[in-house]
Amino acid sequence: MRPLLRAAALLLLAAAPVLTGCVSSFVAPGPEETTSPVVAPSEPSYPAPSPSPFTGTVTIRNFSFEPGDFTAAPGAVVTVTNTGTTAHSLTAQDGGFDTGPVAPGATATLTAPTQPGAYSYLCTFHHFMRGILTVA
Template identity: 60%
Template sequence: MTSGPGPTGSVSATPAASPSSATAPAPGAVAIRDFAFEPADFTVRPGAVVTVRNADTVDHTLTAQDRSFDTGTIAPGASATFTAPARPGASSYLCTLHHFMRGILTAS
């Protein structure tokens, strides 16, 4: 009985600890859906690898305004990664195909 509740307890404890985050991207991950970044503003460790998943119906990018990071074009249903800036600070980014899509990545 110890081995049964152990794995079950640890599996069910994760969703119970953060029920609202079930559809949210994992830390260091961004989803694109409905022409929006989710989350648009996020914080990662300097130099972290960030995964971007395009859950939309058209191509998108996630590109720093100063071009210091860029996923390139991500097709619908595909993912891409980039490395966050190595120095702490905030970087504005956008989708180069849809300039109204914007956010801020903070390396901290």
């Protein structure tokens, strides 16, 4: 048992300088040591995606509005084209604008509200089809 104890003591003495270095990195620096400020890495900045410009036409395709969310000027005329296989509408949830039923292959228009704001709309036939018209 004594040789094992002696080997452990020698191993501990040999490792002492290494362990001291490890411990000193967790202890506050002494008066002769200087510290440099720790600077967190900066977040990479990416340009915000630019929305495609609104052309004044909303296309109904595959039971969705394209674009679903868009911006129009106050009182602007918005064209709605239905490329689907069933009738759809683009109707403000508050009733402020409505294309009425737009048959497959047909086109209708609506006039954007004159007051700036965000207006939620949907298809009265398919309530899961939704979007937001922003007037600005």
